[in-house]
Amino acid sequence: MAIDPGARGVQRWTPVRSAAGRHSPWLIASIISISTFMEVLDTAIANVSLRHIAGSLASTYDQATWVLTSYLIANAVVIPMSGWLTGVIGRKRYYMSSVALFTVASLCCGLAPSLPFLIVARVAQGIGGGGLQPVTQAMLIDSFPPASRGKAMAVYGFTVILAPMLGPLLGGVITDQFSWHWMFLINVPVGLLALTLVEAFVDEPPLLVQERRARWTRGIRFDYPGAALIALGLGSLEVMTDRGVQEDWFSSPLIRGAAVVATVCIIGFVVWELFAREPLLEMRLFKYRNFAVSTFIITVIGVILFGTTQFIPQMVQQVLGYTATQAGLALTLGGMVTLVSMPLAGILTGRVEPRYLMAGAFAVVSVSLWMMAHFAITVTFGEIAFARAWQSGGLPFLFVPLMSAAYVGLPGDDTGSASAMINVGRNLGGSIGIAMVQALLARREQFHQARLVSRLQPLNPLYTHAVQGMARLLETHGAAPAAATRMAVGTLYSLMERQATMMAFDDVFWALMVFVLVIFPVVLMLKHGPAERDHAKHVPEAAV
Numbered sequence: 001m002a003i004d005p006g007a008r009g010v011q012r013w014t015p016v017r018s019a020a021g022r023h024s025p026w027l028i029a030s031i032i033s034i035s036t037f038m039e040v041l042d043t044a045i046a047n048v049s050l051r052h053i054a055g056s057l058a059s060t061y062d063q064a065t066w067v068l069t070s071y072l073i074a075n076a077v078v079i080p081m082s083g084w085l086t087g088v089i090g091r092k093r094y095y096m097s098s099v100a101l102f103t104v105a106s107l108c109c110g111l112a113p114s115l116p117f118l119i120v121a122r123v124a125q126g127i128g129g130g131g132l133q134p135v136t137q138a139m140l141i142d143s144f145p146p147a148s149r150g151k152a153m154a155v156y157g158f159t160v161i162l163a164p165m166l167g168p169l170l171g172g173v174i175t176d177q178f179s180w181h182w183m184f185l186i187n188v189p190v191g192l193l194a195l196t197l198v199e200a201f202v203d204e205p206p207l208l209v210q211e212r213r214a215r216w217t218r219g220i221r222f223d224y225p226g227a228a229l230i231a232l233g234l235g236s237l238e239v240m241t242d243r244g245v246q247e248d249w250f251s252s253p254l255i256r257g258a259a260v261v262a263t264v265c266i267i268g269f270v271v272w273e274l275f276a277r278e279p280l281l282e283m284r285l286f287k288y289r290n291f292a293v294s295t296f297i298i299t300v301i302g303v304i305l306f307g308t309t310q311f312i313p314q315m316v317q318q319v320l321g322y323t324a325t326q327a328g329l330a331l332t333l334g335g336m337v338t339l340v341s342m343p344l345a346g347i348l349t350g351r352v353e354p355r356y357l358m359a360g361a362f363a364v365v366s367v368s369l370w371m372m373a374h375f376a377i378t379v380t381f382g383e384i385a386f387a388r389a390w391q392s393g394g395l396p397f398l399f400v401p402l403m404s405a406a407y408v409g410l411p412g413d414d415t416g417s418a419s420a421m422i423n424v425g426r427n428l429g430g431s432i433g434i435a436m437v438q439a440l441l442a443r444r445e446q447f448h449q450a451r452l453v454s455r456l457q458p459l460n461p462l463y464t465h466a467v468q469g470m471a472r473l474l475e476t477h478g479a480a481p482a483a484a485t486r487m488a489v490g491t492l493y494s495l496m497e498r499q500a501t502m503m504a505f506d507d508v509f510w511a512l513m514v515f516v517l518v519i520f521p522v523v524l525m526l527k528h529g530p531a532e533r534d535h536a537k538h539v540p541e542a543a544v
Contacts, residue, residue, distance in 0.1 A: 017142035017415070019091070021203025025143040029155045031201055035099045035194035036136045036156070038187055039129035040163035042106075043071065043430075045171040049180045056180065057115040069242040070119045072431060074126025076234040079424050080281055081227060082131040083417040086138070088220060090212055092204040095135045096195060101128030103191025110185035125184075133160070134419040139202075141407050141415050150349025153403040154342045154396070160426070161395050162338050164309045169328025169335075172313075176325045226272050226280040233265030237428070241435035249439065282417040285410065291418060293525045294406030295425045297358070300519050301398055302429025304365060304391075304512065307437045308372075312388060315505045319377060319498055326381075333385040334392030345396040354401030358523040362516055364394030369513035377502045405526050437508050444504035452496045 020028045046053070046067055054064035086094050105125035112118035137156060144152040174182050240258040247255050273279040286292045313327035322330070348357060368391035375384070403422075410418055 015143075016207045017205050019139040019202050019205070020143045021205075023201050023203070025148075025152070026155075028143055028202055029140055029152055031194070031197045032095070032136045032139055033155055033159050034197070035102070035191065036132045037159040037163050038190050038194070039102060039132045040159050041167050041170065042125065042129065042184075042187070043075075043164065043167070045167040045174075045183050046180075049171050049175040049183060052175050052180045053115075053118070057112070057118065059115045063115060065242070065246065066115075066119050067122055069239065071122045071126040071129075072242060072427070073235045073238045074123045075130040076238050076424070076427055076431075077231045078127050078130025079134060079427065080230045080234070080420055082134040082423075083138075083420045084222070084280055085131065086135055087212060087215060090204055091135060091139065091208055092198070092202055094131060095139075095202070096198055098128045098131040098135070099191055099194050099198065101125075102132070103128075103188055103195070106184045106187035106191065110181045110183075110188075112181075134423045137403070137419040137423070138415045141419070142205075146404070146408070147350055149404045149407070150400055151343075151346035153349070153400045154346025156403070157342050157345070157396055157399050158338075161305065161342070161392075161399055162335055164305060166328075166331075166335050167309070169325070169332055172323065172325040172328035176323060221278045223273075223276055223278060223280040226269060226276060229265045229269035229272060230280065233262050233269055234424070234428070236262040236265065238431055241431040244435050244439060281421055285418055285421065288409050289525065290405050290408045290527055291410060293522060294402050295422055297398070297402055297519070297522060298406075298422055299425040299429035299432075300516075301395070301402070302426040302431075303433035303436065304516065305395060305433070306430030307433030307512065308369075308388075308391065310434050311437050311441075311505075311508065312372075312384070315375075315502075316384065319502050319505065320379070330381060330384045331388055334388040337389045337392045338396060341393045342396040342400070345400040348397075349401045349404050352401075354405040355523045355526040357397045357401045358526075359520070361394040361397035362520045362523065365391055365398070366513055366516050366520075368394065369509050369516065373506050373509035373513060375502065375506060375509075377498050408527070437512070440508050440511055441504050444507040445501055448500035448503045448507075449497065452500050 018025065019032070050064045050067065051061055053059075053067060054061045057064070082094070089097070102125055105121050105128055108121035109118055109125060112121055136159075140152045140156055141149065171183055174180070174186075236258040240255055240262060243258075244255055250256055250259070270283060273281055273283045286295070309331070312330060313322075316322040316327050316330055345357070368387050371383075371387035371390065375387075406422060407415070407418065
């Protein structure tokens with residue numbers, strides 16, 4: 001029976017859209033994950049090195065944060081357009097163009113002589129990297145039958161979960177031992193390797209070539225209003241979430257303006273896309289329950305993953321005085337646990353209903369956040385690493401089954417658009433997570449500091465006793481009485497600040513734990529799709 005390759009609604013998997021060609025799909029999965037891992041790593045690797053970048057380029061720390069913001073904005077703008085660009089340029093050609101741009105931009109970042117030059121290079125890097133994740137995901141979905149997608153998504157999961165965990169460690173080691181320039185220069189040989197392997201092994205299926213030619217024959221129509229709305233909307237949202245803490249949120253005209261633009265443009269985009277003849281993103285995919293639920297949950301995972309990945313190094317550096325390398329090492333055990341749990345999650349995804357795996361994963365993540373919410377200023381390196389390991393063990397059992405369930409029932413020709421929207425959700429969740437934890441941290445730190453300061457006064461006998469005892473100890477080491485008293489007061493105030501900061505960090509971990517528990521019932525809305533274990537049932541390529 002012949003099947004129209006362009007017919008919408010054909011949901012049974014066939015190999016006609018596979019990127020593997022005559023090669024093993026596992027080889028293709030490994031190859032396309034190289035550059036994606038490199039791109040995701042770059043979203044986290046610079047976090048621990050901003051002070052070094054600022055000092056090296058004669059700028060302030062606040063100015064240096066635009067190194068992160070510019071990359072995220074460019075990334076957010078490109079991702080929604082990746083599906084359309086893939087259809088017009090060709091999937092393999094667009095993928096290789098993105099890798100090439102990312103590699104060249106990385107070289108420019110590493111050789112940047114000034115902060116403005118570095119920011120422009122980071123914008124180019126974000127444009128190149130933005131399309132890699134959606135295209136990689138689409139290739140994997142098209143190259144593996146549903147029964148094997150869990151294992152394939154485990155390979156992809158290494159890039160989106162392990163890379164952010166290793167980013168702070170790699171960034172810290174490179175910065176402390178070499179120079180921040182090498183954080184970007186190491187991408188060059190990796191990018192060249194990825195380009196060589198993709199050119200040699202990744203296939204452009206004849207069906208996609210036919211679809212592209214048919215598209216060009218009909219005439220290329222670009223959704224300019226939709227592109228403008230989503231670019232302005234997501235770009236403004238990134239500015240708002242990333243700059244909110246520095247600009248004191250809505251007291252700043254920049255943040256108020258960004259919030260208004262983001263709200264108007266994103267709502268306008270959704271309405272426009274629902275009625276557009278050739279939409280940039282197929283918003284009607286949200287009528288599929290699994291896709292809608294999965295997109296929501298991947299946004300939640302972004303909040304947890306990126307929020308804590310950026311938050312834990314900040315905590316150990318700010319409160320415990322860790323170096324950038326030590327801060328990265330605190331996350332290393334979690335990365336090792338992910339290496340073990342990711343393949344296991346891939347194997348179980350084809351055998352256990354996704355919602356059951358995800359329910360257990362949410363429970364594990366909640367336990368890890370509960371552990372983190374009990375950190376004190378005396379917390380040891382091992383306790384931090386152990387709590388992070390719990391979290392890292394649970395996240396693969398969220399991500400892998402989710403990615404497998406998200407595409408159940410979707411038309412095959414909407415894979416690119418679906419991948420783009422899922423990645424928009426994950427990146428958006430990451431931005432919201434980072435902004436949320438920073439805003440809550442600042443408020444709770446002020447609260448605890450005000451409460452503790454009220455006890456540091458002479459009418460409090462405990463305070464007076466502590467000052468006198470510490471002053472006597474300092475006098476025995478040669479300090480003059482007046483100086484000893486001043487030093488004792490200063491020491492107690494410093495301890496109070498550390499305690500207030502740690503209590504604020506604990507409050508944020510509590511808030512994240514409650515957030516996870518509230519979201520938990522959503523996983524029960526996922527439907528269990530057909531496994532299609534019988535690979536022989538798929539429609540042969542010759543019949544298309």
